[in-house]
Amino acid sequence: MSEPLRIAVVEDEALILMQIEMALEDAGHIVVGTAVTAGEAIALIHQTHPDLVLIDLRLGDGSSGLDVANAVRTVGGITAAFMTANDRQLSDDLNGAMAVIAKPFSCAVLEDALVYLEECVRRPPPGDLVPRGMRVAPDYLASFAEMRA
DSSP states (O other), rough: OHHHHHEEEOOHHHHHHHHHOOOHTTTTTTEEEEESSSHHHHHHHHHHHOOOEEEBBGGGGGOOOHHHHHHHHHHOOEEEEEEEEEGGGOOOGGGSSSEEESSSSSSSHHHHHHHHHHHHSSSSOOSSSOOEEEOHHHHHHHHHHHHHO
């Protein structure tokens, strides 16, 4: 593995948050912080400027992960990926995020997704095959195809 990714996790379910944190750390990455609401997440992003933000769609206090993804785009230089059971609520372009990982997910699905996301951030383009349980936004897939050409 190259330099570990610095990852922020935005998730309002405590047990899922702990599972994600453990999987990230077991994979050798650094969790720079966690948030349960969009407001907390946006502040965390500005404070830590992570490489990757993993975002649940429905957050605490009724806030939305869509607001977090919008904030990631305005900061720039950060990759956003949703982790949600509500992926049908996302637009075809994944509302500007690079990918979505479908919940519920197994540890193996999360590990495969992390390898792919690490390649996207550290060594683009990633491998040709998108891992099972993951969907990548068409614009990103097109940009990866251009890099390969």
